[in-house]
Amino acid sequence: xxxxxxxxxxxxxxxxxxxxxxxxxxxxxxxxxxxxxxxxxxxxxxxxxxxxxxxxxxxxxxxxxxxxxxxxxxxxxxxxxxxxxxxxxxxxxxxxxxxxxxxxxxxxxxxxxxxxxxxxxxxxxxxxxxxxxxxxxxxxxxxxxxxxxxxxxxxxxxxxxxxxxxxxxxxxxxxxxxxxxxxxxxxxxxxxxxxxxxxxxxxxxxxxxxxxxxxxxxxxxxxxxxxxxxxxxxxxxxxxxxxxxxxxxxxxxxxxxxxxxxxxxxxxxxxxxxxxxxxxxxxxxxxxxxxxxxxxxxxxxxxxxxxxxxxxxxxxxxxxxxxxxxxxxxxxxxxxxxxxxxxxxxxxxxxxxxxxxxxxxxxxxxxxxxxxxxxxxxxxxxxxxxxxxxxxxxxxxxxxxxxxxxxxxxxxxxxxxxxxxxxxxxxxxxxxxxxxxxxxxxxxxxxxxxxxxxxxxxxxxxxxxxxxxxxxxxxxxxxxxxxxxxxxxxxxxxxxxxxxxxxxxxxxxxxxxxxxxxxxxxxxxxxxxxxxxxxxxxxxxxxxxxxxxxxxxxxxxxxxxxxxxxxxxxxxxxxxxxxxxxxxxxxxxxxxxxxxxxxxxxxxxxxxxxxxxxxxxxxxxxxxxxxxxxxxxxxxxxxxxxxxxxxxxxxxxxxxx
Numbered sequence: 001x002x003x004x005x006x007x008x009x010x011x012x013x014x015x016x017x018x019x020x021x022x023x024x025x026x027x028x029x030x031x032x033x034x035x036x037x038x039x040x041x042x043x044x045x046x047x048x049x050x051x052x053x054x055x056x057x058x059x060x061x062x063x064x065x066x067x068x069x070x071x072x073x074x075x076x077x078x079x080x081x082x083x084x085x086x087x088x089x090x091x092x093x094x095x096x097x098x099x100x101x102x103x104x105x106x107x108x109x110x111x112x113x114x115x116x117x118x119x120x121x122x123x124x125x126x127x128x129x130x131x132x133x134x135x136x137x138x139x140x141x142x143x144x145x146x147x148x149x150x151x152x153x154x155x156x157x158x159x160x161x162x163x164x165x166x167x168x169x170x171x172x173x174x175x176x177x178x179x180x181x182x183x184x185x186x187x188x189x190x191x192x193x194x195x196x197x198x199x200x201x202x203x204x205x206x207x208x209x210x211x212x213x214x215x216x217x218x219x220x221x222x223x224x225x226x227x228x229x230x231x232x233x234x235x236x237x238x239x240x241x242x243x244x245x246x247x248x249x250x251x252x253x254x255x256x257x258x259x260x261x262x263x264x265x266x267x268x269x270x271x272x273x274x275x276x277x278x279x280x281x282x283x284x285x286x287x288x289x290x291x292x293x294x295x296x297x298x299x300x301x302x303x304x305x306x307x308x309x310x311x312x313x314x315x316x317x318x319x320x321x322x323x324x325x326x327x328x329x330x331x332x333x334x335x336x337x338x339x340x341x342x343x344x345x346x347x348x349x350x351x352x353x354x355x356x357x358x359x360x361x362x363x364x365x366x367x368x369x370x371x372x373x374x375x376x377x378x379x380x381x382x383x384x385x386x387x388x389x390x391x392x393x394x395x396x397x398x399x400x401x402x403x404x405x406x407x408x409x410x411x412x413x414x415x416x417x418x419x420x421x422x423x424x425x426x427x428x429x430x431x432x433x434x435x436x437x438x439x440x441x442x443x444x445x446x447x448x449x450x451x452x453x454x455x456x457x458x459x460x461x462x463x464x465x466x467x468x469x470x471x472x473x474x475x476x477x478x479x480x481x482x483x484x485x486x487x488x489x490x491x492x493x494x495x496x497x498x499x500x501x502x503x504x505x506x507x508x509x510x511x512x513x514x515x516x517x518x519x520x521x522x523x524x525x526x527x528x529x530x531x532x533x534x535x536x537x538x539x540x541x542x543x544x545x546x547x548x549x550x551x552x553x554x555x556x557x558x559x560x561x562x563x564x565x566x567x568x569x570x571x572x573x574x575x576x577x578x579x580x581x582x583x584x585x586x587x588x589x590x591x592x593x594x595x596x597x598x599x600x601x602x603x604x605x606x607x608x609x610x611x612x613x614x615x616x617x618x619x620x621x622x623x624x625x626x627x628x629x630x631x632x633x634x635x636x637x638x639x640x641x642x643x644x645x646x647x648x649x650x651x652x653x654x655x656x657x
């Protein structure tokens with residue numbers, strides 16, 4: 001975390017320039033990360049820094065921060081401008097409270113605030129003035145900073161009761177939010193952000209996004225959140241092959257421009273190669289002939305003088321997998337009935353009802369602390385309700401993924417050994433390819449699991465789920481620590497997934513690609529929206545610019561009266577919907593009746609197998625024969641019931657309201 005007041009800046013640039021990077025080069029271990037790279041950042045610009053993992057983005061940031069020096073070239077920061085930096089991971093905390101971190105913009109602010117709170121003049125450092133604590137705090141702008149800090153911290157998800165809480169009690173993610181709050185209170189001229197959305201939930205991310213849209217300074221950010229970049233930046237700088245290439249527009253426009261550039265580069269490369277082949281054909285034919293040797297030599301020199309076009313590397317290629325598919329579950333996947341759950345005195349749910357059906361892809365949204373992760377854990381059996389029932393449907397196998405799910409990993413194994421530990425029959429090559437997709441390439445697969453970072457362990461846990469997926473998948477923030485290529489690969493995998501998915505994510509692009517239903521969680525209540533995320537936003541206005549008003553409560557969005565159907569059309573539509581709903585209810589009873597019969601026969605089947613493990617049964621006349629006959633009859637009935645269940649379940653799906 002940068003101390004803004006003491007950050008060493010150098011040089012006076014033009015009125016417009018803030019940061020100038022000129023012909024810098026940097027190598028590590030013989031590998032050239034930057035080769036005569038150049039970039040200029042001007043006042044008010046919004047730049048997204050992108051590039052493949054390991055391209056050198058972190059190295060470039062460290063050189064801007066003077067933590068590393070370039071091998072060649074020059075980086076100049078205008079000393080008239082303030083710089084604020086938010087790192088990707090670590091945020092040191094001491095004895096400060098959350099609010100003290102957020103207002104720590106001047107050496108005396110925190111000590112003066114404490115003196116104000118304690119009404120203790122003697123706690124203030126002596127500077128020859130004789131102001132009382134309140135006057136001193138006012139002179140330093142403390143009251144204005146504090147009001148602004150509380151507003152910003154609330155937007156980032158802190159409750160009022162958190163403001164004076166010691167920061168050392170916070171998790172790393174919440175400490176990062178407090179430091180982010182300090183940067184937003186300070187409003188430096190140049191804001192340098194490294195994956196700022198990693199530790200935010202969807203609600204706080206959308207607030208942060210809305211806040212940055214009116215930010216007065218320049219922004220240079222590294223982010224793998226496509227929607228976040230699209231909403232904020234006006235140019236993309238791509239770090240690839242040691243170069244810094246700038247593209248005007250947002251991320252989607254950058255992708256279009258880069259694909260066009262790649263196509264042009266490929267055409268230029270092919271044309272040049274054809275010309276080289278033509279010249280070399282002449283050289284090979286005539287270099288041995290005295291009369292043509294001079295001409296052949298001239299052709300060789302012509303080839304040498306050419307400004308060679310490098311063969312483009314296709315970075316747009318996607319990884320295609322045929323992922324193992326889970327067995328089909330019953331239509332009703334899980335039912336939560338009259339659930340009560342509390343953390344101590346904090347009641348999260350009271351009488352909560354929730355049901356998930358096969359093939360639904362539900363995203364849980366809502367403000368921080370509303371109970372989204374708790375709901376996911378209740379469904380996954382990680383938490384046990386104080387009251388109520390949790391019922392899994394027929395043939396349901398569930399899997400729960402969270403950012404803390406590292407207990408499923410064996411620390412003494414290598415990455416490859418851990419990934420291969422699955423009941424699913426897969427080849428080592430398939431597993432290696434999948435690991436590469438999630439940033440484990442080359443010798444990385446031979447690393448011991450114990451040396452992996454938290455993010456790497458999370459990605460490995462994700463790989464294990466994708467290799468042998470359950471038919472009911474519960475995922476809490478699965479895109480954290482993934483780059484854009486890996487996020488796209490995960491989206492591809494989950495689009496192929498034939499089971500049921502319930503997830504939480506702060507990545508709007510990820511949500512839009514996958515969710516077909518939205519459940520808003522707030523105040524212990526669940527509100528379902530039978531449509532995708534765009535439909536949900538249209539219906540509620542939640543997450544739009546109008547829903548984030550930093551000066552007070554948001555006004556409800558104005559709704560224009562649409563030209564809808566007539567009363568008669570509405571009546572007919574309602575009758576049709578009612579008939580379909582009634583038919584669906586009846587058909588659901590049929591399917592659940594079959595599922596109950598299957599469960600009863602499977603229970604009896606297990607009982608017979610248990611009895612036949614006892615050798616004494618075979619000495620009792622015809623007992624073993626009778627049991628074998630019953631087993632065969634049960635197997636035949638189960639086969640008939642499964643066929644009938646498939647047929648009736650398909651009918652139920654066709655009656656979706």
